[in-house]
Amino acid sequence: MKKITIKDIAEIAGVSVSTVSRVLNEKGNVDDSLRERVLNAIRETGFQPSKFARQFRKRITQVHVAIPIWEEPYLRVLDGLIEAFEDKEIFVSVGKSTEDSVADIVVLISDKDNCEGKINITVGSDFDNCSVVFDYFHAYKELTDFFLKNGKRSYTLLSTGLKDYKTCKLYAAFLKAMFHGGIEDYDVILLENEGDFLNKFSRLSDVVFCVDDVIAVRLIEALKIEGVRIPEEVSIVGHGNLTISQLVIPSLTTVEYFNRSIGKMCASVLLKILNGEKVPKRIVYKGQVIKRESSI
Incomplete structure (x- = not known):
């Protein structure tokens, strides 16, 4: 006789495997009608979950990390988080979405997209949970003060448009830095595509802030x-401190936000959540200005 598996139960009940898992482990929100369908399928088949699997689930804490867009800065945070959990009985899974996750803790790493579903901590954008957000103004003010002392008077922000959380926040930070520096000679260029963006400049400013390192490197080459x-x-x-920022000639001045230390800090917050301790609703990180040849 064929052994009944959790996949079979899902097919009989007409639900996903993750829904069956949530019912078995009593984790997450499951609609009452779906829960009853799963329980009926279990009763009808006499299904019994593996004792080893149940013991494993009880002993090992599961943390799911969602990274909707796989980019170098986000992976640095992931690396730091995994390193912090090396000596803990914690299993870390990684995917692009938070949907249908049955993990004990769910982490979202992104400054561009938000995922729906259960999320305990977000890195890079505001969400209805514990959020690690970045003070973009602090870095722009530090750089603006530096440039003003070196006689730079005109400024431009080169952006891919105001289409996501990061670009909107950088736009606001740039305007605030201009106001605090008493700078009246500034411009904002919003790119509609990745064409010949030099044509967008009516004139070249003393300083050009770019919303990411890729745009900055393309501007340098052009x-x-x-x-x-x-x-x-x-x-x-630039923005992001990608590897390419060190390889371009001249090397690119940039700002780093997503790094291994953020990942380790997130790990400590997650441990507090698991222990039932209170955690702050919002954690603000100022970022690190990295000055290289493109500005000095």
Whole structure:
């Protein structure tokens, strides 16, 4: 006789495997009608979950990390989080979504997209939970003060548009930095596509802030072709501290937010949640300005 599995129960009940798992482990929210269908299927088949699996679930805490878009900065946070859990009895799974997760704790790492479903802590954007957010203004003010002291008077923000959480926050931080610096000569360029964006400049400012390192590197390469000297004629600032920011010539000044220390800090917060301790609703990280050849 074929051994009944959790997959069979899901097919009989007409639900997903994750729904059956939530019913068995009494985790997550399951609609009463779906729960009854699962329980009926279990009774009809005489299904019994593996004792080893049940003991494993009881002994090992499960943490699911959702990264909707796989990018280098997010993976640095993941690396730090996993490292912090190495000596703990915690199993970490990774995926692009939080939906249908049956883990004890769910972490979302993204400054662009939010996922629906159970989320305990978010890194990079505000959500209705414990959120680690970034003070973009602090870095822009530090850089603006530096440039003003070095005689830089005109500024431009080069953005891919105001289409997500990060670009909107950077736009607001740039305007605030201009106000606090008493700077009136500034401009904002919103790119609609990845075409020849040099045509978007009516003139070249002393400093160009870019919303990510990829755009900044493309700008550097385009300006070099035009014979523009960096940083003598224009200083370029990126965002993210991607590996490419160190390889481009001249090397790119940038700001790093997502890093291993953020991952380790998240791990300590998650342990407090697991222990039933109170955690702050909002944790603000100022980021790290990394000055390189494109600005000095």
